[in-house]
Amino acid sequence: MEKRKEIFPFGIPGHNLSEIEREIPNDEPPAWPVNDQLKEVGKRVNRIDARAKVTGEAKYTSDMKLSGMLYAKFLRSNIPHGSITSIDTSEAEKVPGVHGIHIITKNKEDGMVGNEYPEIKYVGQPIAGVAAESLSIAKDAVAMIKIEYDPKSFVIDLEEAMLPDAPLVFKEPIQRQEDGGDVGVVHDGSKGQGNLRGPTTSSFYGGPRGDLEKGFAEADVMVENTYRTQVHTHMPLETHGVVIDWKPEEMLVYASTQNTAGVRNELANYFELPKSQVRVICDFMGGGFGAKHSAGSFGPMAAILSKKTKRPVWLMIDRKEEHLAEGNRPSSIQTLKIGAKRDGTLTAIQQKSHGTAGVALGAGVGRIAQILYDCPNFKTEQYDVLTHAGPGAAWRAPGNVQGAFGVEQAIDELAEKLKMDPLALRDKIDKSEVRKVERSRGAELFGWSNRKPAGSASGIIKKGMGVAQSCWPRFVTLNSSIEVRILNDGSVEVRGSVQDIGTGTKTILAQVVAEELGLKTTDITVRIGDTLFPDGPGSGGSVVTQSITPPARNAAYEAKMKLFNQIATKWETEASKLEAVDGFIIHKDDRSKKIPFKEALRGMRTSQISVTASRSNDYGGFQQPWGLAYGDLGSVQFAEVSVNTNTGFVKVDRVVAAHSCGRPLNMSQLESQVNGGVIQGISYALYENRVMDKGTGHFMNANVDQYKVPYSMEIPEIEVIIVEEYGALSSTDAYGIGEPANIATAVAIANAVYNAIGVRIYEIPITPASILKALNKIYE
Amino acid sequence: MSNEITISVNGKSETHTVEGRELLVDFLRERLSLTGTHVGCDTSSCGACTIHMNGQAVKSCSILAAQADGAEVTTIEGLASNGALHPLQEGFNEEHGLQCGFCTPGIIMTAADFLQNNSNPTEHEIREALEGNFCRCTGYHNIVKSIQYAAKKMNA
Numbered sequence: 020m021e022k023r024k025e026i027f028p029f030g031i032p033g034h035n036l037s038e039i040e041r042e043i044p045n046d047e048p049p050a051w052p053v054n055d056q057l058k059e060v061g062k063r064v065n066r067i068d069a070r071a072k073v074t075g076e077a078k079y080t081s082d083m084k085l086s087g088m089l090y091a092k093f094l095r096s097n098i099p100h101g102s103i104t105s106i107d108t109s110e111a112e113k114v115p116g117v118h119g120i121h122i123i124t125k126n127k128e129d130g131m132v133g134n135e136y137p138e139i140k141y142v143g144q145p146i147a148g149v150a151a152e153s154l155s156i157a158k159d160a161v162a163m164i165k166i167e168y169d170p171k172s173f174v175i176d177l178e179e180a181m182l183p184d185a186p187l188v189f190k191e192p193i194q195r196q197e198d199g200g201d202v203g204v205v206h207d208g209s210k211g212q213g214n215l216r217g218p219t220t221s222s223f224y225g226g227p228r229g230d231l232e233k234g235f236a237e238a239d240v241m242v243e244n245t246y247r248t249q250v251h252t253h254m255p256l257e258t259h260g261v262v263i264d265w266k267p268e269e270m271l272v273y274a275s276t277q278n279t280a281g282v283r284n285e286l287a288n289y290f291e292l293p294k295s296q297v298r299v300i301c302d303f304m305g306g307g308f309g310a311k312h313s314a315g316s317f318g319p320m321a322a323i324l325s326k327k328t329k330r331p332v333w334l335m336i337d338r339k340e341e342h343l344a345e346g347n348r349p350s351s352i353q354t355l356k357i358g359a360k361r362d363g364t365l366t367a368i369q370q371k372s373h374g375t376a377g378v379a380l381g382a383g384v385g386r387i388a389q390i391l392y393d394c395p396n397f398k399t400e401q402y403d404v405l406t407h408a409g410p411g412a413a414w415r416a417p418g419n420v421q422g423a424f425g426v427e428q429a430i431d432e433l434a435e436k437l438k439m440d441p442l443a444l445r446d447k448i449d450k451s452e453v454r455k456v457e458r459s460r461g462a463e464l465f466g467w468s469n470r471k472p473a474g475s476a477s478g479i480i481k482k483g484m485g486v487a488q489s490c491w492p493r494f495v496t497l498n499s500s501i502e503v504r505i506l507n508d509g510s511v512e513v514r515g516s517v518q519d520i521g522t523g524t525k526t527i528l529a530q531v532v533a534e535e536l537g538l539k540t541t542d543i544t545v546r547i548g549d550t551l552f553p554d555g556p557g558s559g560g561s562v563v564t565q566s567i568t569p570p571a572r573n574a575a576y577e578a579k580m581k582l583f584n585q586i587a588t589k590w591e592t593e594a595s596k597l598e599a600v601d602g603f604i605i606h607k608d609d610r611s612k613k614i615p616f617k618e619a620l621r622g623m624r625t626s627q628i629s630v631t632a633s634r635s636n637d638y639g640g641f642q643q644p645w646g647l648a649y650g651d652l653g654s655v656q657f658a659e660v661s662v663n664t665n666t667g668f669v670k671v672d673r674v675v676a677a678h679s680c681g682r683p684l685n686m687s688q689l690e691s692q693v694n695g696g697v698i699q700g701i702s703y704a705l706y707e708n709r710v711m712d713k714g715t716g717h718f719m720n721a722n723v724d725q726y727k728v729p730y731s732m733e734i735p736e737i738e739v740i741i742v743e744e745y746g747a748l749s750s751t752d753a754y755g756i757g758e759p760a761n762i763a764t765a766v767a768i769a770n771a772v773y774n775a776i777g778v779r780i781y782e783i784p785i786t787p788a789s790i791l792k793a794l795n796k797i798y799e
Numbered sequence: 800m801s802n803e804i805t806i807s808v809n810g811k812s813e814t815h816t817v818e819g820r821e822l823l824v825d826f827l828r829e830r831l832s833l834t835g836t837h838v839g840c841d842t843s844s845c846g847a848c849t850i851h852m853n854g855q856a857v858k859s860c861s862i863l864a865a866q867a868d869g870a871e872v873t874t875i876e877g878l879a880s881n882g883a884l885h886p887l888q889e890g891f892n893e894e895h896g897l898q899c900g901f902c903t904p905g906i907i908m909t910a911a912d913f914l915q916n917n918s919n920p921t922e923h924e925i926r927e928a929l930e931g932n933f934c935r936c937t938g939y940h941n942i943v944k945s946i947q948y949a950a951k952k953m954n955a
Contacts, residue, residue, distance in 0.1 A: 065892055072900030073888040073907060075835015075875035082834035153829070155820065256839045256847060256901040256935050305837070305901030306935050338840045521899025521936055687895040687941075694938025695898065723844035723933060731929040731939040 021045040027638070027747030028053045034456050039747050041638040047750050048535065048576035054682060054743060058601075059534040060751075061743075063687045066526045067545060068303070068519070077303040080275040083262040085331035089118055089150040091324050092157035093317070093340065094164050096144040099407040099716025100173035100186065103136040103166060106147065111160040116152035119328040120160070121320060123147060139168065140188055140378045141408050142716050143343025145316045150324040150332050173407040175713045177350060177375045180214040180406045188214055188378055188405035211402070215373075218400035219383050225390075227398045234367025234396030238358025242432045245354045246425040247782040250375070251707040252347045253414055254728065257305020259345045260335030261318055265325040272299045274318070275335075277307040278557030280516045283550045285314040286322060301518045301548040308699075309413035310346035311520075312557055342721035346412025347709060349374040349382035351421040355429045363437055363447040365394035374421065375404045376411025385418025387762070388426045390651065391490050392448045407716055413559055415699060416491060416758040420765065424783065427487035427766040431773070435473065441486055441770070442467060453744050454488055454653040457677035460740050461486075465657040465675040474777015481662050482672070483775025489654045489762030493681075493754055495647040496556035499566040499634040503532055503574035505582060507626045509617030511536060511543050511575075517555025517567050518548035522757060523688035524563055530684055531568045531751055535575040537599030538616060553631050561652075561755030564684065566634050569749035574632035576750075581628045586619055637748040649748065654678040654759045656697070658767040659735075662775045664794055667787030670735075671701050671768060677740040681754035690739045693760045697737050700764020702729050708784050804868035808833070809877025817864045824848045826864035827874055835875035835904045839933065846932030849905035850874050856912035858931070875904035878911065886949040887911055896945030898936035906932045910946045918954055922947070 022042045027050040029039035036053070054061030071077040108120050123146060124135040136146070147164060151157040172186040179185055193216070211217050220226055235241070255275075262273040270292065276282050279299040287294045304311070321334040336345065351374040358367040368389075374382030383401040414420075434444040442458050449455070462468070470484040501515040513532055519525045529543035546552065556566040583594035586604060590597075596607050604619045606612035636642040641649035657675040662668075676693050683689055706727035710719045720726045745752055765783055773779045778793040791797045805814040808831060815830055827833045827850070836859060839847035843861040850859045851873040878885045887907045890896060897903045906929065913920070913928040920928070925946050926939070934942060 066895065066897075068900075069892040069895075069897060070884075070888075072897050072903050073875075073884065073891045074879060075833070075904050077900055078834065079837070079901060081838070082828075084832055084834075154825075155818070254935055256845065256899065256933065257837070304899065305839075306899040308935070338842070521901075523898070691895050691898055691937055691941060694940055695936045698938040699935075722842050723840040724842060728933060728935075730931075730933060731926040731943070734926075734939045737938060737940060 025050045028745040029747050031453060031456055031742060031744050035452070036745070041747050043638050044635060046577060047573050053745065057534055059530045059540050061683055061686065064526060064530055064540045064685055066523055066688070067529050067540065068525050079257055079303045079305050080260055080262060080273045080301065081257055081335045083273045083333065085262060085264055088262070088331040088333055089152060089324070089328055090154040090157050091148050091150045091321060091332050091334040092154065092161050093145045093320065093336065094147040094149070094161045095340065095344070096139040096142060096146055098139055098168050098170050099142050099175070101139050101168045101170040102133060103139065103146065104169050105167045106136070107165040108147070110165070111149060111163040114151070114156060114160040114163065116156040117149060117160045118152070118330065119150040119324045121148050121323045121327065142718065143340065143409055145320065145344065148320040148324055148334070150328055173716050174214070175406055175408060175711045175716055177352065177373060177404050177406060180375065180404050181373070183213070185214055188407055193380065214405040215402055216380065216405065217402040220398070220400055229396030231367050231369055231396050231398050235358045237360070237366045239361045240433065240436045241356065241358050242429050242436065243354070243356040244429065244432065244781060245352060246428060248351045248421045248424050249784060250347050250350045250709040251703055252342050252709060252726070253308045253310040253412070254341070254726070255306030255308055255310065258336050258338060258341045259311060259315055259317060261321045262331060262333045263321040263325045264331035265322055268296070270297045270322060272297065272318070274299050274301050275304045275311060276301050277311045277518065277520050277559055279518050279548055279550050280554040281312055281557050282314045282318065286318055289314070289319055290322065299550045304518065304520055307520050307558070308415050309417060309559055312413065312559055315345065338723060339721045342726065343718055344409045346414065347409065348414035348420065349376035349411040351382065351384050353384055353421070353425040355388065355425045357429050357433055359433055359437065361437065363439055363444045365392055365448055367396040368394050370399040370425070373402045373404050375406045375408070377406055377408035379410035381411050381417065383418045384422035384425065387419045387422040387490065391426060391488060393450050408711060409718070415696065416762045419489065419491070419762050420703065423487065423489055423762045424766045424769065427763065428769055428779070431485070431770045432779070445488060449488065451490070451651070451653045453679045453742055454655055456742050457653060457655040457679065457740065460742065461655050461657055461675050461677035464738060464740060467657065470774065473774045476775055479663060479665050481664060481775040482659065483662065483771045483773065484657065484659050485767045485770025485772070485774055486655065486657050487763040487767035487770060489759050490651040491561060491759040491762065492648040493565060493650055493652060494560045494562045495634060495637070496562050496566040497634050497642070497647055498554060499556045499570060500553035500631055501555060501567055501571045501574055502553050502629060502631040503571065503578050504627050504629045505578050505620065507620045507623045509620045511538065513543060513545045513547070513571060514552035515547045515555040515567065516550045516552055517563060518558055520558045522558070522692055523685060524558070526688060527564060527568060527684045528571050531572045532575040535572050536579055536616065537601055537603065561758040564753050564755040565681070565749065568684065568751040568753050570632040570634050572750045574630040577630040577632060578628045581630070582619065585623060589622070639748060650746065652679055652754055652759050654763055656763040656767045658764070658771045660768060660771040660775055662772060662790060664776065667790035669705055669772060669785055669790060673736045674764065675738045675740065676760070677742060678756055678759060679742045679744045680756040681744055681746055682752040683741050683743060684751070684753045686741060689741050689756055692756050693739045694737050696757065696760020697764050698729055698734055700761040701734070701768065704765035704768040704783050705785055802865050804865055806867050807871045809873055819863070819865060821864045822860055823862040823864050823867050824859035827859060833874045833876050837901055837904060839901065844933065845902070846909060847902050847905040849908040849932065851908060851912060856909045875908060878907065885911065886952040887946065889952070890945035890948035894941050894945040894948050896937070896942045902932060902934045906934065906942060910949070914946070914950055914953060918950060920950060
């Protein structure tokens with residue numbers, strides 16, 4: 020590929036904006052200037068799919084109605100551990116309207132000991148499925164299936180599961196991670212003994228470094244504490260599920276998924292079909308937050324029932340099933356030991372964690388302790404503890420949200436020991452330029468200078484202020500392609516398998532293509548979430564924006580140049596002399612020579628120009644053998660709380676969230692993403708908690724009323740600062756923001772609670788009971 | 800047990816024989832294919848299934864279809880008139896009051912009822928009115944702004 024040199028904006032406007040020269044592939048477009056010189060990109064553009072959503076026209080997977088469609092329901096285990104000795108479906112089969120029943124049998128991974136039914140390892144494990152003419156008939160039939168179990172002893176509590184005589188969840192080594200999991204961490208379930216698996220000692224970028232002993236010997240001050248986080252579930256408002264029509268020529272799958280291409284690959288692999296014979300569509304989906312990357316057990320179940328009955332099958336799980344079996348953020352018990360010199364310089368960080376993702380792996384605490392601050396000596400040991408509970412799954416910034424809760428409290432504690440302001444300490448030990456700007460802009464907006472010493476507030480309701488930081492890698496999925504088609508009526512279409520999980524992917528694609536073609540965002544038709552079109556990334560790890568918007572711009576640019584070539588011939592000039600601006604194609608040297616974009620298309624040789632482009636290496640050539648994730652995104656969040664010292668009630672009054680995501684594409688959508696991340700962080704800090712009954716192994720609050728989540732009254736004022744940061748890394752230089760948005764919130768709240776009452780809470784959720792206990796007002 | 804019922808849905812009379820246990824939300828979604836009314840929880844906690852019955856916002860997962868016999872029902876599909884969006888629908892578009900959009904129809908129906916009774920609400924009153932509707936994505940702020948947008952437009 021021939022290359023040329025281009026000058027790009029580089030750095031942070033209002034701070035250190037400069038320019039940088041990069042070599043870029045010849046077929047990629049010229050550098051964009053900073054956002055204030057662009058017309059569609061970076062602006063508060065309305066969502067192109069909002070109309071469909073506000074009128075009820077948007078069809079989610081659960082809304083699909085295919086001709087002859089049957090409704091399916093799972094039968095799930097009611098015991099946490101045991102073998103199935105018999106299943107009798109004879110009565111269920113007789114229910115009028117029942118068309119098919121499928122019982123799950125062992126596959127190779129389960130081993131071949133015992134009978135054909137997989138061992139039950141948690142309450143809610145799928146056992147069988149029924150397809151019937153209505154959902155109520157399917158439910159009736161499920162209730163008539165008779166199962167006999169041989170129950171075995173089980174273990175729910177993480178610490179009990181680590182005891183030598185604890186009932187074993189898996190006797191064998193395991194590799195499987197049910198659904199996503201801890202980003203970048205290589206889990207090895209074959210290491211360790213009993214229910215204790217691991218440790219993982221290296222995370223994405225690195226692993227152990229330096230000499231811990233030497234580092235601690237050099238320290239003047241030490242902080243050592245244990246931090247605990249709970250299990251919380253994703254609770255997307257639309258549950259997991261699919262509608263599958265397995266026709267002889269093709270398996271057609273409507274899926275509520277974050278990864279259409281991934282689900283296609285999974286089903287093709289499961290049923291040994293060519294990928295070309297599985298089509299997965301996700302036009303609208305009702306949230307995922309990390310839990311919806313996979314075809315799960317509902318995908319194969321619906322497919323088998325569709326094959327058996329020769330009819331389309333609808334299989335959406337219900338809210339209780341969602342809580343029990345479709346993912347959660349694993350718990351953690353983390354010990355952190357940090358040493359520092361008197362001036363704040365860190366000398367050593369030691370981290371050890373145990374977490375449970377139930378029957379799955381993926382309970383690490385991420386890489387935040389390893390990467391956030393400059394420290395020459397570092398070691399982590401992260402253990403997975405298996406328990407008889409539903410599997411964990413990737414959950415917005417997996418691992419790092421738990422990890423941040425430990426690290427950013429420890430840094431707060433260190434600041435206090437050093438008699439330094441928490442922000443001043445971070446200025447000293449944090450090398451990130453963007454977080455420096457975020458600290459300064461955030462502190463000013465928040466009014467950090469009004470913060471008082473911990474515990475100095477008077478009165479019954481005490482106010483406190485806290486801060487915390489986060490980082491997240493700029494993961495790029497290089498296998499990301501998209502097609503741009505310019506049709507001869509002047510319309511423009513963007514096509515890809517990448518899906519919009521609600522963040523606004525459709526809109527940013529339209530903005531980027533419109534900017535390149537000199538059109539309006541509303542001129543662009545975006546058809547995505549369909550594996551009939553080129554493969555895009557999964558919507559996880561905040562990868563989408565940086566993976567798919569550069570190829571979208573590049574494809575639009577290449578299509579435009581093809582069009583320019585045709586026009587240039589007519590105008591007896593060169594394509595390089597033309598530009599597309601404000602709906603016109605204009606001759607740069609003679610601006611009176613122009614033609615409306617639509618008209619220009621009329622004389623095209625073919626009825627369309629179609630270009631598919633794929634993500635290339637970052638400008639600067641940062642791709643590594645394992646993939647691409649050059650540098651980190653940073654954020655700083657500030658929280659103000661009121662703590663009622665009589666009732667123990669904590670109210671978050673304000674949050675200021677300062678974030679970076681390269682070149683911002685749509686300010687309104689970014690603010691929405693950060694708002695959403697912040698409320699999930701508030702919820703994690705104060706409300707959400709999976710309550711398991713140790714005696715029965717049942718999840719006691721698997722619903723929406725007892726599983727506490729914030730409604731409108733619980734949400735404080737949230738102010739979002741988006742710091743533009745140009746890195747000259749791709750043709751859009753834009754990044755996602757979903758994951759970093761909720762890493763720092765819970766720990767900023769914990770630090771604020773400490774500042775309010777002068778007693779530190781080491782465990783979330785921070786409930787009225789935990790506040791009153793900390794204040795010695797109630798005793799266990 | 801089956802009953803023949805007649806419900807006026809978005810101005811159109813619908814007569815069907817329903818099972819006693821059939822929920823109004825299933826009647827709307829399954830029989831009439833009005834899938835803009837969503838199901839989020841099955842336990843009347845999330846509000847995604849909110850519709851208007853005889854002018855009042857109700858959670859259609861907590862009402863039997865048979866109970867709605869003779870009632871006038873409006874769903875999200877019936878809110879726009881002659882192709883013109885309701886000010887609330889416009890507000891949710893203009894103020895980015897949605898992300899995934901799954902909760903949106905229910906929230907709009909709740910807000911439409913609320914604004915009928917309180918045409919000039921404070922932010923606090925709006926937040927109180929939304930206490931029966933759960934949104935996992937947006938953080939509620941832009942939802943409140945969208946409702947304020949609609950109130951202003953309806954008062955103009």
